[in-house]
Amino acid sequence: MPAFAQAQAGSADAQFKAITDKEWAWRKQQQGDDDGPGKLRAHLPDVTPKAQAARLVYWQDVRRQVAAIPADTLSPAVRVDQQVYLAQIDVLIAQQKFHEWEKPVNSDTSFWSGLAGMGRRTFSNEEEYRRYIALMTEFPRYFRDQTANMKAGLARGFTAPQVTLKGRDASIAAVADKAAQDTVFFEPFKAMPAAIPAATQAELRRAGLKAINEAVLPAYKDLLTFVRGTYIPGARKELAAETLPDGKAYYRSVIKEYATTDMTPEQIHAIGLSEIAKIRTEMQETMKEAKFDGDLPAFLQFLRTDPQFYVNTPQALLDRAAWTAKEVDRKIGRFIGHLPRQRFGIVPVPDDIAPFYTAGRGGPGVYLVNTYDLPSRPLYSLPALTLHESAPGHAFQMPIAAENKDQPDFRRETYISAFGEGWALYTERLGTDMGIYQTPYEKFGMLSYQAWRAARLVVDTGVHHYGWSREQAQQYLHDNTALSNHEIETEVDRYIAWPGQALAYYLGEMTIMQGRRKAEAALGPKFNIRAFHDTVLALGSVPLPILSARIDQFIAEGGKGPYPDEES
Known part of the structure; x- marks a missing residue:
């Protein structure tokens, strides 16, 4: 690459990185996951309509900024990053436009089922326990806001079909109908690390029980009453996504x-x-x-x-x-x-x-x-x-x-x-x-x-x-x-x-299989199954057109994978 082109690519790459780094940090903060994967989140997110509207505006602005960077000014690797990023942002924008947040429950997942997973974690120090306790105190606010969103979805017929929600209240009752010490949320307090002094352990258990009794259980009880008495009985009877508001566009x-x-x-x-x-x-x-x-x-x-x-x-x-x-x-x-x-x-x-x-x-x-x-x-x-x-x-x-x-x-x-x-x-x-x-x-x-x-x-x-x-x-x-x-x-x-x-x-499977057959036919005896799989996996997670393009590049490069020992 000529020196001028290298300088241009370096500048464009830096511009792309600055925009996306800032947005990613903001996105994680919005989700409460500031500390990265594997860490207990810092807080439960703001799911109010005002916050959702602000996210739509933010992502639309970010998309304009990233799309304005000419792809041919980026280095080859960052050019792929741009394609992946724009696809991600398009999904986030679509979710906001269709108010996906007004339907935070289906037959498979729900906003409350994810929270129960916190109780199945193990914590290694006092700071993690205190963060966990603080999170539980946010349940009433978070549940109220989620319930308000569900009511808005209910009012316009934007719910999962009623038949698929029957019995899903059982996971709420599994918490709401128990004593605090019998809920999943008390599990981390039953066996605490020996490195935490006994007096501190006792104090943390008291604080945990208080949070469960005063925040978690009331939130779950109110939610159970709403889901059983209002939400499931009022959920839509139709099954097809195309019968939802703006349903044909939503399904596409x-x-x-x-x-x-x-x-x-x-x-x-x-x-x-x-x-x-x-x-x-x-x-x-x-x-x-x-x-x-x-x-x-x-x-x-x-x-x-x-x-x-x-x-x-x-x-x-x-x-x-x-x-x-x-x-x-x-x-x-x-x-x-x-x-x-x-x-x-x-x-x-x-x-x-x-x-x-x-x-x-x-x-x-x-x-x-x-x-x-x-x-x-x-x-x-x-x-x-x-x-x-x-x-x-x-x-x-x-x-x-x-x-x-x-x-x-x-x-x-x-x-x-x-x-x-x-x-x-x-x-x-x-x-x-x-x-x-x-x-x-x-x-x-x-x-x-x-x-x-x-x-x-x-x-x-x-x-x-x-x-x-x-x-x-x-x-x-x-x-x-x-x-x-x-x-x-x-x-x-x-x-x-x-x-x-x-x-x-x-x-997705068809795309990989078709790519493998194409590579096997093109490369013949030079085809190396380890190199092919490593090439696919090294992408991380990308839209299918990008996967197909990478397999074509793999073929053009003679079946060379991303790691040096694949041929051995």
Whole structure:
């Protein structure tokens, strides 16, 4: 690059960094996460309409500033940063414009369920306990403001569908109906670090109990009364996102947010139908491997009911998950070169959310396994679930992104569903290459999970664009996957209540698979699977068009990955 161009790029890079660093610090402050990932937040955020309006104005101004920097004046790496950043800001602006904050609860998540996680943390010193106590004293203000927002959403018909909210008050009652010392929020005070003097421990326990009795419990009790008496009874009866206020534009915005694509609902629906047909052919071949004498519906019924595929104790399910995770540890080095430093643990989903929770969920440091209703947790699906949620899926990809010091914080600490879920689903397929699936049943479990995610393309667009009923969506999953009836019910409610999110998985996986096939064909014997995977993972979390462009660059550079030892 000529000297003048280098100087111009340096100036533009500095301008971009100054704008985005300032906005990122402001964004974290708005969220109460000033101290960075892994730290207990400093405060609960201001969620009032005034604060939400100010955020919209701020992000619109920041977007204008960043977009005004000509891309060709930036260095190649920062040019990619600009694309990722603008996509992030566009999502934030859309959420503010559609008043997403007036719908802070769906069948899967809620503003209060995230707070319960604070009670499951461990604190190492007096300062952390005092911050925790101070946070609990903010609950009444925060709950009042969230309730006011929910009332505003209720008034204009902007809620999750009523049918998907039934029973979700149980997680509120799990706190509101207990004595302070029996709530999840008192857990950190039961076993405190020996480094804290006994007198200080006693004083902190008293302060903690006071905060729970005077702030936490009243907030939860008021919320329970509102949710049971007003919110759930008044929630909208329609299912489709396109029936919400400005619903067609809203649904297209969440497709863009979660799938990072401009495809129409009709296009996505057609892809789903096509992919289901392909996977069904693979299922038929796997049934032959299993020597099953019968058709697909009979095989699905066999899988859902035969005792050989189920365990009788939660620990047995956890043990099987742990075994698969260690098998991955044994084999992963042949497929991925750069491994994360952070390890993960395997723990059961907490009892208060397990009845409505997914089969598992993973992230930095943890793989949650749902041990509720064991007859709905088949062993033949467990290897695919484990690959997706632990390593090399979520509990692997997220730490790699966070540990990449070469990228700005707004990339290291932000999750884009199409990339993250696409990678995790891709790892389920990778399990075949790795030799993880030991029986035709486990291979079928993987294919069932593939069909489940392809079916999401059909079901999400079916419900939110074509007007499918809940029963129609449930029947489609029942006919095309080996999911248990309990899982089908909870999953369909999740898609109904959380439009667009279900589209991220299969579209993301397709992008990675298509890129891999393209690279294998172009590079031939020069293709190195470790270098390919390291190239994808080094991106962190990006929109799918940026992922595709990076794979094209990987091919153009002769299959050279981001780390020096990939060829060894």
